[in-house]
Amino acid sequence: MWGLLPVTGKDFINRTAEIDDILRALKDPGIRIGYAISAPVGTGKTSLLQELARRLALEQRVIPIYFSLQSLSDVTLENFVKRFVIAILQASESKLKLRHDAKDLMESPLTILDKLLRDARISDELREAIILLVTFEREKRVDKHGLVEAVFDLPEKIAKETDSRCVFLLDEFTLLADLKPTDERLFDIFSLIRSVHEKHQRCVLVVTSSNQKAIDSITLASDAPFYHQFMLKHLKNFSREATKQLYEKNLDKRINDAALKEIFDFTQGSPFYLQFLGRMLKGAATPNVTEDVAKNAIEEFLHQEGEMIFREKVKQLSAKERLILSCMAQHGVKTPSEIGKIMNYSQTNVRRFLAILEEKGVLVNTSRGVFVFEDLIFKRWLAQQGVVA
Ligand SMILES: Nc1ncnc2c1ncn2[C@@H]1O[C@H](COP(=O)(O)OP(=O)(O)OP(=O)(O)O)[C@@H](O)[C@H]1O
Numbered sequence: 034m035w036g037l038l039p040v041t042g043k044d045f046i047n048r049t050a051e052i053d054d055i056l057r058a059l060k061d062p063g064i065r066i067g068y069a070i071s072a073p074v075g076t077g078k079t080s081l082l083q084e085l086a087r088r089l090a091l092e093q094r095v096i097p098i099y100f101s102l103q104s105l106s107d108v109t110l111e112n113f114v115k116r117f118v119i120a121i122l123q124a125s126e127s128k129l130k131l132r133h134d135a136k137d138l139m140e141s142p143l144t145i146l147d148k149l150l151r152d153a154r155i156s157d158e159l160r161e162a163i164i165l166l167v168t169f170e171r172e173k174r175v176d177k178h179g180l181v182e183a184v185f186d187l188p189e190k191i192a193k194e195t196d197s198r199c200v201f202l203l204d205e206f207t208l209l210a211d212l213k214p215t216d217e218r219l220f221d222i223f224s225l226i227r228s229v230h231e232k233h234q235r236c237v238l239v240v241t242s243s244n245q246k247a248i249d250s251i252t253l254a255s256d257a258p259f260y261h262q263f264m265l266k267h268l269k270n271f272s273r274e275a276t277k278q279l280y281e282k283n284l285d286k287r288i289n290d291a292a293l294k295e296i297f298d299f300t301q302g303s304p305f306y307l308q309f310l311g312r313m314l315k316g317a318a319t320p321n322v323t324e325d326v327a328k329n330a331i332e333e334f335l336h337q338e339g340e341m342i343f344r345e346k347v348k349q350l351s352a353k354e355r356l357i358l359s360c361m362a363q364h365g366v367k368t369p370s371e372i373g374k375i376m377n378y379s380q381t382n383v384r385r386f387l388a389i390l391e392e393k394g395v396l397v398n399t400s401r402g403v404f405v406f407e408d409l410i411f412k413r414w415l416a417q418q419g420v421v422a
Protein backbone atom coordinates (compact mmCIF):
# COMPACT_ATOMS: atom_id res chain seq x y z
CA MET A 34 0.00 0.00 0.00
CA TRP A 35 1.27 3.50 -0.80
CA GLY A 36 0.27 6.34 1.38
CA LEU A 37 1.44 9.24 3.39
CA LEU A 38 -0.13 8.10 6.62
CA PRO A 39 1.68 6.20 9.35
CA VAL A 40 1.79 2.45 8.73
CA THR A 41 1.58 -0.58 11.01
CA GLY A 42 1.23 -4.34 10.70
CA LYS A 43 1.92 -5.80 7.29
CA ASP A 44 2.58 -2.39 5.74
CA PHE A 45 5.29 -1.63 8.28
CA ILE A 46 8.59 -2.78 6.86
CA ASN A 47 12.17 -2.91 8.08
CA ARG A 48 13.12 -1.51 11.53
CA THR A 49 13.32 -5.02 12.96
CA ALA A 50 16.35 -4.27 15.10
CA GLU A 51 14.79 -1.11 16.58
CA ILE A 52 11.46 -2.79 17.28
CA ASP A 53 12.99 -5.92 18.84
CA ASP A 54 15.37 -3.96 20.99
CA ILE A 55 12.71 -1.59 22.33
CA LEU A 56 10.07 -4.29 22.78
CA ARG A 57 12.41 -6.48 24.77
CA ALA A 58 13.09 -3.65 27.19
CA LEU A 59 9.46 -2.53 27.42
CA LYS A 60 8.21 -6.00 28.24
CA ASP A 61 10.77 -6.52 30.98
CA PRO A 62 9.24 -5.42 34.29
CA GLY A 63 12.74 -4.98 35.69
CA ILE A 64 13.57 -2.20 33.27
CA ARG A 65 12.21 1.24 34.04
CA ILE A 66 14.24 3.41 31.73
CA GLY A 67 12.32 4.67 28.73
CA TYR A 68 13.21 5.70 25.20
CA ALA A 69 13.47 9.07 23.54
CA ILE A 70 13.41 8.69 19.78
CA SER A 71 14.31 11.60 17.58
CA ALA A 72 14.31 11.94 13.81
CA PRO A 73 13.43 14.52 11.19
CA VAL A 74 9.89 14.86 9.88
CA GLY A 75 8.84 11.88 7.79
CA THR A 76 11.37 9.34 9.05
CA GLY A 77 8.73 7.07 10.56
CA LYS A 78 8.49 7.96 14.25
CA THR A 79 4.72 7.76 14.37
CA SER A 80 4.72 4.49 12.47
CA LEU A 81 7.30 3.10 14.87
CA LEU A 82 5.30 4.14 17.95
CA GLN A 83 2.03 2.84 16.54
CA GLU A 84 3.65 -0.45 15.56
CA LEU A 85 5.07 -0.72 19.09
CA ALA A 86 1.59 -0.02 20.48
CA ARG A 87 0.09 -2.69 18.24
CA ARG A 88 2.67 -5.27 19.26
CA LEU A 89 2.45 -4.40 22.97
CA ALA A 90 -1.33 -4.70 22.92
CA LEU A 91 -0.89 -8.38 22.08
CA GLU A 92 0.82 -8.90 25.45
CA GLN A 93 -1.19 -10.07 28.44
CA ARG A 94 0.08 -7.68 31.05
CA VAL A 95 0.92 -4.56 29.12
CA ILE A 96 -1.26 -1.54 28.45
CA PRO A 97 0.14 0.63 25.67
CA ILE A 98 -1.17 4.19 25.63
CA TYR A 99 -0.45 5.97 22.36
CA PHE A 100 -0.97 9.72 22.36
CA SER A 101 0.15 12.33 19.87
CA LEU A 102 0.84 15.93 20.81
CA GLN A 103 1.00 16.89 17.16
CA SER A 104 -2.16 18.97 17.02
CA LEU A 105 -1.46 20.77 20.26
CA SER A 106 0.12 24.05 19.23
CA ASP A 107 -2.93 26.11 20.01
CA VAL A 108 -4.23 24.03 22.84
CA THR A 109 -4.56 24.67 26.53
CA LEU A 110 -3.40 22.46 29.35
CA GLU A 111 -7.02 21.56 30.15
CA ASN A 112 -7.63 20.43 26.63
CA PHE A 113 -4.51 18.31 26.61
CA VAL A 114 -5.49 16.65 29.89
CA LYS A 115 -9.00 15.97 28.66
CA ARG A 116 -7.83 14.29 25.47
CA PHE A 117 -5.10 12.41 27.26
CA VAL A 118 -7.56 11.05 29.83
CA ILE A 119 -9.75 9.77 27.00
CA ALA A 120 -6.74 8.06 25.40
CA ILE A 121 -5.75 6.45 28.71
CA LEU A 122 -9.24 5.16 29.43
CA GLN A 123 -9.73 3.88 25.88
CA ALA A 124 -6.40 2.05 26.04
CA SER A 125 -7.34 0.35 29.31
CA GLU A 126 -11.02 -0.25 28.56
CA SER A 127 -10.79 -4.00 28.20
CA LYS A 128 -8.40 -4.55 31.12
CA LEU A 129 -10.65 -2.49 33.40
CA LYS A 130 -13.79 -4.01 31.94
CA LEU A 131 -15.21 -0.56 31.35
CA ARG A 132 -18.34 -1.02 29.32
CA HIS A 133 -18.71 2.61 28.36
CA ASP A 134 -16.63 4.73 26.09
CA ALA A 135 -14.48 7.35 27.82
CA LYS A 136 -16.20 10.10 25.86
CA ASP A 137 -19.59 9.00 27.20
CA LEU A 138 -18.20 9.06 30.73
CA MET A 139 -17.13 12.66 30.19
CA GLU A 140 -20.70 13.59 29.40
CA SER A 141 -22.49 11.64 32.11
CA PRO A 142 -23.99 13.34 35.15
CA LEU A 143 -22.07 12.57 38.34
CA THR A 144 -24.55 10.06 39.77
CA ILE A 145 -24.67 8.06 36.57
CA LEU A 146 -20.91 8.24 36.18
CA ASP A 147 -20.48 6.83 39.66
CA LYS A 148 -22.87 4.00 38.90
CA LEU A 149 -21.21 3.17 35.56
CA LEU A 150 -17.83 2.96 37.24
CA ARG A 151 -19.18 0.83 40.08
CA ASP A 152 -20.31 -1.63 37.42
CA ALA A 153 -16.72 -1.91 36.30
CA ARG A 154 -15.71 -3.29 39.70
CA ILE A 155 -12.65 -1.19 40.24
CA SER A 156 -11.31 -0.01 43.59
CA ASP A 157 -12.79 3.07 45.26
CA GLU A 158 -9.48 4.83 44.87
CA LEU A 159 -9.31 4.29 41.13
CA ARG A 160 -12.98 5.17 40.70
CA GLU A 161 -12.43 8.46 42.49
CA ALA A 162 -9.34 9.22 40.43
CA ILE A 163 -11.26 8.64 37.22
CA ILE A 164 -14.22 10.70 38.36
CA LEU A 165 -11.95 13.58 39.24
CA LEU A 166 -10.31 13.49 35.82
CA VAL A 167 -13.42 13.16 33.73
CA THR A 168 -15.24 15.91 35.59
CA PHE A 169 -12.55 18.50 36.26
CA GLU A 170 -13.97 20.84 33.64
CA ARG A 171 -17.18 21.10 35.62
CA GLU A 172 -15.34 22.77 38.51
CA LYS A 173 -15.01 26.55 38.61
CA ARG A 174 -11.35 26.52 39.55
CA VAL A 175 -8.89 23.86 38.60
CA ASP A 176 -5.50 23.30 40.15
CA LYS A 177 -3.49 22.78 36.96
CA HIS A 178 -0.45 21.46 38.71
CA GLY A 179 -2.58 18.85 40.48
CA LEU A 180 -4.34 18.03 37.25
CA VAL A 181 -1.11 17.12 35.46
CA GLU A 182 -0.09 15.01 38.44
CA ALA A 183 -3.43 13.24 38.46
CA VAL A 184 -3.42 12.43 34.76
CA PHE A 185 0.08 10.96 34.83
CA ASP A 186 -0.76 9.06 38.02
CA LEU A 187 -3.84 7.46 36.47
CA PRO A 188 -2.01 4.82 34.39
CA GLU A 189 0.07 3.84 37.41
CA LYS A 190 -3.13 3.22 39.37
CA ILE A 191 -4.65 1.29 36.49
CA ALA A 192 -1.48 -0.78 36.12
CA LYS A 193 -1.46 -1.66 39.81
CA GLU A 194 -5.07 -2.65 39.81
CA THR A 195 -4.77 -4.84 36.70
CA ASP A 196 -1.34 -6.15 37.61
CA SER A 197 0.11 -4.85 34.38
CA ARG A 198 2.60 -2.40 33.07
CA CYS A 199 1.62 0.82 31.30
CA VAL A 200 3.70 2.05 28.42
CA PHE A 201 3.14 5.68 27.47
CA LEU A 202 3.92 6.24 23.80
CA LEU A 203 3.98 10.02 23.51
CA ASP A 204 4.42 11.17 19.94
CA GLU A 205 6.03 14.60 19.45
CA PHE A 206 6.42 14.89 23.22
CA THR A 207 8.45 18.11 23.04
CA LEU A 208 5.43 19.96 21.62
CA LEU A 209 4.15 20.04 25.19
CA ALA A 210 6.37 23.08 25.52
CA ASP A 211 3.96 24.90 23.18
CA LEU A 212 0.93 24.52 25.41
CA LYS A 213 -0.64 27.89 25.92
CA PRO A 214 0.78 29.43 29.07
CA THR A 215 -1.51 29.06 32.02
CA ASP A 216 -2.77 31.97 34.03
CA GLU A 217 -1.69 30.32 37.26
CA ARG A 218 1.78 30.24 38.77
CA LEU A 219 4.19 29.06 36.13
CA PHE A 220 5.51 25.56 36.23
CA ASP A 221 7.71 23.64 33.90
CA ILE A 222 5.58 20.83 32.56
CA PHE A 223 8.56 18.60 31.78
CA SER A 224 9.96 18.85 35.31
CA LEU A 225 6.54 18.14 36.71
CA ILE A 226 6.06 15.03 34.54
CA ARG A 227 9.52 13.85 35.49
CA SER A 228 8.84 14.20 39.20
CA VAL A 229 5.50 12.40 38.99
CA HIS A 230 6.90 9.70 36.75
CA GLU A 231 9.91 8.89 38.88
CA LYS A 232 7.64 7.69 41.68
CA HIS A 233 6.01 5.17 39.39
CA GLN A 234 6.81 1.48 39.50
CA ARG A 235 4.76 0.31 36.58
CA CYS A 236 4.92 3.02 33.95
CA VAL A 237 7.48 3.48 31.21
CA LEU A 238 7.77 6.43 28.86
CA VAL A 239 8.58 6.24 25.18
CA VAL A 240 8.65 9.64 23.54
CA THR A 241 9.49 11.00 20.10
CA SER A 242 10.40 14.38 18.71
CA SER A 243 11.07 15.82 15.26
CA ASN A 244 12.99 18.63 16.83
CA GLN A 245 16.47 17.58 17.87
CA LYS A 246 17.18 20.79 19.70
CA ALA A 247 14.01 20.47 21.75
CA ILE A 248 14.68 16.87 22.74
CA ASP A 249 18.30 17.70 23.59
CA SER A 250 17.14 20.51 25.84
CA ILE A 251 15.09 18.18 28.04
CA THR A 252 17.51 15.24 28.09
CA LEU A 253 21.16 16.21 27.74
CA ALA A 254 22.26 18.72 30.35
CA SER A 255 22.80 17.46 33.88
CA ASP A 256 20.06 19.82 35.10
CA ALA A 257 17.63 18.89 32.30
CA PRO A 258 14.34 17.37 33.53
CA PHE A 259 14.88 14.04 31.76
CA TYR A 260 18.63 13.75 32.23
CA HIS A 261 19.50 10.02 32.33
CA GLN A 262 15.82 9.06 32.14
CA PHE A 263 15.84 7.78 28.58
CA MET A 264 17.82 5.67 26.22
CA LEU A 265 18.36 8.14 23.40
CA LYS A 266 17.76 6.79 19.92
CA HIS A 267 18.08 8.48 16.62
CA LEU A 268 15.85 6.88 14.01
CA LYS A 269 17.60 6.70 10.66
CA ASN A 270 16.28 6.83 7.14
CA PHE A 271 15.88 3.59 5.21
CA SER A 272 19.00 1.90 3.91
CA ARG A 273 19.35 1.02 0.21
CA GLU A 274 18.23 -2.48 1.07
CA ALA A 275 15.11 -1.31 2.90
CA THR A 276 14.34 1.11 0.06
CA LYS A 277 14.48 -1.77 -2.40
CA GLN A 278 12.29 -3.87 -0.14
CA LEU A 279 9.68 -1.09 0.12
CA TYR A 280 9.52 -0.59 -3.64
CA GLU A 281 9.49 -4.27 -4.49
CA LYS A 282 6.69 -4.87 -2.04
CA ASN A 283 4.48 -1.94 -2.96
CA LEU A 284 5.12 -0.82 -6.49
CA ASP A 285 3.70 -3.77 -8.45
CA LYS A 286 5.80 -2.65 -11.40
CA ARG A 287 9.30 -3.72 -12.28
CA ILE A 288 11.92 -1.27 -11.18
CA ASN A 289 15.55 -1.58 -12.21
CA ASP A 290 18.61 -0.92 -10.09
CA ALA A 291 19.50 2.32 -11.87
CA ALA A 292 16.04 3.72 -11.09
CA LEU A 293 16.32 2.62 -7.48
CA LYS A 294 19.69 4.33 -7.24
CA GLU A 295 18.24 7.60 -8.60
CA ILE A 296 15.44 7.44 -6.07
CA PHE A 297 17.67 6.54 -3.18
CA ASP A 298 20.16 9.28 -3.99
CA PHE A 299 17.37 11.83 -4.19
CA THR A 300 15.42 10.80 -1.10
CA GLN A 301 18.37 9.62 0.99
CA GLY A 302 16.02 6.85 2.10
CA SER A 303 13.50 9.14 3.81
CA PRO A 304 10.36 6.97 4.16
CA PHE A 305 8.04 9.92 3.54
CA TYR A 306 9.68 10.92 0.25
CA LEU A 307 9.99 7.28 -0.77
CA GLN A 308 6.27 6.83 -0.26
CA PHE A 309 5.52 10.02 -2.11
CA LEU A 310 7.61 9.14 -5.15
CA GLY A 311 6.29 5.59 -5.02
CA ARG A 312 2.77 6.91 -5.34
CA MET A 313 3.74 9.04 -8.32
CA LEU A 314 5.51 6.14 -10.01
CA LYS A 315 2.60 3.85 -9.49
CA GLY A 316 0.36 6.34 -11.25
CA ALA A 317 2.82 6.86 -14.13
CA ALA A 318 1.75 5.50 -17.51
CA THR A 319 4.79 3.31 -18.05
CA PRO A 320 4.69 -0.37 -17.02
CA ASN A 321 8.36 -0.45 -15.92
CA VAL A 322 10.32 2.02 -13.89
CA THR A 323 13.62 2.80 -15.59
CA GLU A 324 16.23 5.41 -14.73
CA ASP A 325 14.54 7.95 -17.04
CA VAL A 326 11.11 7.35 -15.56
CA ALA A 327 12.57 7.85 -12.09
CA LYS A 328 14.36 11.05 -13.16
CA ASN A 329 11.16 12.41 -14.67
CA ALA A 330 9.24 11.67 -11.51
CA ILE A 331 11.86 13.50 -9.46
CA GLU A 332 11.68 16.52 -11.77
CA GLU A 333 7.90 16.54 -11.58
CA PHE A 334 8.17 16.26 -7.83
CA LEU A 335 10.46 19.27 -7.60
CA HIS A 336 8.42 21.40 -9.96
CA GLN A 337 4.86 20.52 -9.02
CA GLU A 338 4.32 18.32 -5.99
CA GLY A 339 6.93 20.12 -3.91
CA GLU A 340 4.68 23.15 -3.80
CA MET A 341 2.02 21.19 -1.94
CA ILE A 342 4.46 19.60 0.49
CA PHE A 343 6.44 22.69 1.33
CA ARG A 344 3.75 25.35 1.30
CA GLU A 345 2.98 24.82 4.99
CA LYS A 346 6.62 24.78 5.94
CA VAL A 347 7.24 28.05 4.12
CA LYS A 348 4.18 29.64 5.68
CA GLN A 349 5.71 29.21 9.11
CA LEU A 350 8.73 31.31 8.18
CA SER A 351 9.15 35.07 8.22
CA ALA A 352 10.14 36.91 5.03
CA LYS A 353 13.71 37.35 6.30
CA GLU A 354 14.00 33.69 7.21
CA ARG A 355 12.86 32.72 3.71
CA LEU A 356 15.40 35.00 2.10
CA ILE A 357 18.19 33.54 4.16
CA LEU A 358 17.15 29.98 3.35
CA SER A 359 16.85 30.78 -0.36
CA CYS A 360 20.30 32.29 -0.29
CA MET A 361 21.74 29.22 1.45
CA ALA A 362 20.00 26.85 -0.98
CA GLN A 363 20.94 28.74 -4.12
CA HIS A 364 24.54 29.51 -3.27
CA GLY A 365 25.27 26.43 -1.18
CA VAL A 366 26.57 28.60 1.68
CA LYS A 367 26.53 27.53 5.32
CA THR A 368 28.07 30.15 7.59
CA PRO A 369 26.93 33.58 8.82
CA SER A 370 29.88 35.29 7.17
CA GLU A 371 29.24 33.73 3.74
CA ILE A 372 25.52 34.47 3.95
CA GLY A 373 26.09 37.96 5.28
CA LYS A 374 28.40 38.80 2.38
CA ILE A 375 25.95 37.69 -0.30
CA MET A 376 22.94 39.32 1.30
CA ASN A 377 24.71 42.38 2.52
CA TYR A 378 23.58 41.82 6.12
CA SER A 379 25.62 41.97 9.27
CA GLN A 380 26.85 38.61 10.53
CA THR A 381 25.24 39.20 13.90
CA ASN A 382 21.93 39.70 12.22
CA VAL A 383 22.28 36.56 10.13
CA ARG A 384 23.37 34.56 13.15
CA ARG A 385 20.23 35.57 15.00
CA PHE A 386 18.03 34.28 12.18
CA LEU A 387 20.03 31.08 11.86
CA ALA A 388 19.44 30.42 15.55
CA ILE A 389 15.69 30.85 15.07
CA LEU A 390 15.74 28.55 12.06
CA GLU A 391 17.60 25.99 14.12
CA GLU A 392 15.02 26.28 16.87
CA LYS A 393 12.29 25.70 14.29
CA GLY A 394 14.09 22.55 13.19
CA VAL A 395 14.70 23.77 9.63
CA LEU A 396 18.47 24.03 10.03
CA VAL A 397 20.94 21.94 11.99
CA ASN A 398 24.07 23.42 13.49
CA THR A 399 26.65 20.77 12.63
CA SER A 400 29.77 22.39 13.99
CA ARG A 401 30.53 25.83 15.29
CA GLY A 402 28.95 28.33 12.97
CA VAL A 403 28.11 25.83 10.22
CA PHE A 404 24.42 25.40 9.43
CA VAL A 405 22.91 22.83 7.07
CA PHE A 406 19.37 22.03 6.00
CA GLU A 407 17.68 19.34 8.02
CA ASP A 408 15.75 18.36 4.90
CA LEU A 409 17.90 18.25 1.78
CA ILE A 410 14.90 17.90 -0.51
CA PHE A 411 13.49 21.11 0.88
CA LYS A 412 16.85 22.68 0.07
CA ARG A 413 16.77 21.40 -3.52
CA TRP A 414 13.23 22.62 -3.94
CA LEU A 415 14.13 26.08 -2.64
CA ALA A 416 17.18 26.20 -4.87
CA GLN A 417 15.12 25.80 -8.03
CA GLN A 418 12.32 28.10 -6.82
CA GLY A 419 14.14 31.34 -7.18
CA VAL A 420 13.59 33.79 -4.37
CA VAL A 421 10.45 33.08 -2.35
CA ALA A 422 10.09 36.18 -0.29
N1 LIG B 1 8.44 1.15 8.63
C1 LIG B 1 7.84 1.72 7.58
N2 LIG B 1 7.48 0.98 6.49
C2 LIG B 1 6.88 1.55 5.44
N3 LIG B 1 6.59 2.86 5.35
C3 LIG B 1 6.93 3.65 6.39
C4 LIG B 1 7.56 3.12 7.56
N4 LIG B 1 7.77 4.12 8.42
C5 LIG B 1 7.29 5.23 7.83
N5 LIG B 1 6.77 4.96 6.62
C6 LIG B 1 6.12 5.93 5.71
O1 LIG B 1 6.80 7.17 5.81
C7 LIG B 1 5.90 8.25 5.94
C8 LIG B 1 6.14 8.98 7.25
O2 LIG B 1 5.85 8.12 8.33
P1 LIG B 1 5.48 8.65 9.78
O3 LIG B 1 4.29 9.53 9.70
O4 LIG B 1 5.43 7.48 10.66
O5 LIG B 1 6.79 9.52 10.08
P2 LIG B 1 7.03 10.60 11.22
O6 LIG B 1 8.50 10.57 11.52
O7 LIG B 1 6.11 10.39 12.34
O8 LIG B 1 6.67 11.92 10.45
P3 LIG B 1 6.19 13.33 11.07
O9 LIG B 1 7.43 13.93 11.63
O10 LIG B 1 5.67 14.04 9.88
O11 LIG B 1 5.17 13.04 12.11
C9 LIG B 1 4.50 7.65 5.80
O12 LIG B 1 4.14 7.78 4.45
C10 LIG B 1 4.67 6.20 6.13
O13 LIG B 1 3.77 5.43 5.38
Ligand SMILES: [Mg+2]
Nearest residue numbers: 078079080204
Ligand atom coordinates in the same frame (compact mmCIF):
# COMPACT_ATOMS: atom_id res chain seq x y z
MG1 LIG C 1 4.74 11.64 13.23
